[in-house]
Amino acid sequence: MRRFRQFPLRCLQLPAGMRDSMCGYGGERKYGLVAALELVEQHRVIGCRTYSNRCATMDHATMFKTRVVRRDAGTMQIEDEDEVWFEELYTLDKKVGEGSFGNVYKAIESVDNAVLLAVQVFSLASPIASPQAKVDSEEAKRKLASFISECAMLSRLDHPYVVRMHESFQSAGSLHLVLEMCQGGELYNLLVRKIKEEDGLEEVTGQIFFRQMLHAVGYLHAGRIVHRDVKPENFLVSGDTDRPEELVLKLCDFGTATVLTQQKPRSMVNIGTLSYTAPEVYMRKGADLPADIWSLGVVLYVMLTGTNPFRNGKETSKQETVKRIKSGVFATQRAGWLKVSEPGQDMVKKLLVLIEDKRLTCCEVGAGD
Numbered sequence: 355m356r357r358f359r360q361f362p363l364r365c366l367q368l369p370a371g372m373r374d375s376m377c378g379y380g381g382e383r384k385y386g387l388v389a390a391l392e393l394v395e396q397h398r399v400i401g402c403r404t405y406s407n408r409c410a411t412m413d414h415a416t417m418f419k420t421r422v423v424r425r426d427a428g429t430m431q432i433e434d435e436d437e438v439w440f441e442e443l444y445t446l447d448k449k450v451g452e453g454s455f456g457n458v459y460k461a462i463e464s465v466d467n468a469v470l471l472a473v474q475v476f477s478l479a480s481p482i483a484s485p486q487a488k489v490d491s492e493e494a495k496r497k498l499a500s501f502i503s504e505c506a507m508l509s510r511l512d513h514p515y516v517v518r519m520h521e522s523f524q525s526a527g528s529l530h531l532v533l534e535m536c537q538g539g540e541l542y543n544l545l546v547r548k549i550k551e552e553d554g555l556e557e558v559t560g561q562i563f564f565r566q567m568l569h570a571v572g573y574l575h576a577g578r579i580v581h582r583d584v585k586p587e588n589f590l591v592s593g594d595t596d597r598p599e600e601l602v603l604k605l606c607d608f609g610t611a612t613v614l615t616q617q618k619p620r621s622m623v624n625i626g627t628l629s630y631t632a633p634e635v636y637m638r639k640g641a642d643l644p645a646d647i648w649s650l651g652v653v654l655y656v657m658l659t660g661t662n663p664f665r666n667g668k669e670t671s672k673q674e675t676v677k678r679i680k681s682g683v684f685a686t687q688r689a690g691w692l693k694v695s696e697p698g699q700d701m702v703k704k705l706l707v708l709i710e711d712k713r714l715t716c717c718e719v720g721a722g723d
């Protein structure tokens with residue numbers, strides 16, 4: 355099947371009726387198409403095929419008929435071309451991750467067989483026509499909206515601790531999001547390994563990781579972007595070493611991220627992950643930037659103690675977890691918490707603060723670093 359190379363803005367040619375169907379659906383995650391549209395209206399510069407850590411940018415007018423290709427190492431050339439097959443450029447290899455809308459694969463660039471990338475594949479087509487067809491098409495719309503939102507967001511981000519998007523492709527049957535490859539996988543798995551093998555992550559490593567997280571989230575917040583799903587599964591490990599202190603974390607998964615504006619000072623869509631979501635979201639006040647800070651507080655607690663501050667594994671029901679989060683009272687009697695240093699405990703306490711205005715900001719945390 356022929357595929358068209360697709361830059362983010364072009365993805366906005368959406369099927370009729372799609373806009374109405376996008377906001378809110380079952381399960382934990384919800385995506386707002388409106389957010390994606392807003393993004394594109396406000397930010398005309400997009401990222402596209404990039405090499406050597408440089409981000410090529412161009413405006414609306416040029417992007418529809420151009421393709422950016424590598425000329426020499428580190429330089430770009432824009433050529434007239436608007437159709438490329440994803441398969442002409444990349445070869446998919448083994449699966450490296452599972453997403454709610456599509457699996458992520460290791461991929462190799464066909465041209466020189468050397469550049470290693472990660473590609474998230476969203477399949478839109480229903481495998482067989484069935485009574486489920488309507489449901490499938492609704493699912494396809496949601497996937498497309500998530501893809502649009504994530505592309506629009508990722509294409510404008512350029513930060514060492516944020517996963518880099520190289521390009522994206524769209525066809526009738528599938529969507530491909532080409533990302534820099536993070537070989538070390540999810541931070542979550544690293545933490546699980548550390549807990550099994552060595553009594554958890556060393557506090558000093560937790561500090562290093564946390565600082566990187568702050569830089570990533572601080573970068574987003576400087577542009578009034580709220581991520582809305584900060585958790586260890588969404589920090590990927592880049593680097594190939596056994597020495598955790600040398601690893602670099604990259605924030606990924608921008609399907610839930612949105613830009614806050616004067617017209618939309620808070621994100622009211624009900625999204626996130628149960629035990630990382632801020633109390634104000636459960637109180638139906640929506641999310642402002644401090645919602646990510648709360649989630650960072652949960653992540654820090656998890657890194658330092660190997661447990662979740664508001665739940666005790668499966669023993670704690672969903673309702674009980676939400677109740678505890680809304681009360682702002684987290685577990686402080688566990689052995690894991692008691693062995694955390696005073697500054698470590700102090701930091702968590704300043705992040706897991708019920709009143710948003712009293713929570714530290716990324717800048718404040720950095721200042722006290």
Ligand SMILES: Nc1ncnc2c1ncn2[C@@H]1O[C@H](COP(=O)(O)OP(=O)(O)O)[C@@H](O)[C@H]1O
Pocket residue numbers: 450451452453454455456458472517533534535536537539540587588590606607608609
């Ligand atoms: N750039 C990448 N490099 C390596 N693995 C990745 C990359 N992007 C995603 N993954 C893997 O795929 C998983 C799902 O991707 P993610 O973007 O988080 O999707 P979802 O929104 O469904 O959670 C990640 O948790 C991770 O394991």
Ligand SMILES: [Mg+2]
Pocket residue numbers: 587588607
């Ligand atoms: Mg994810």
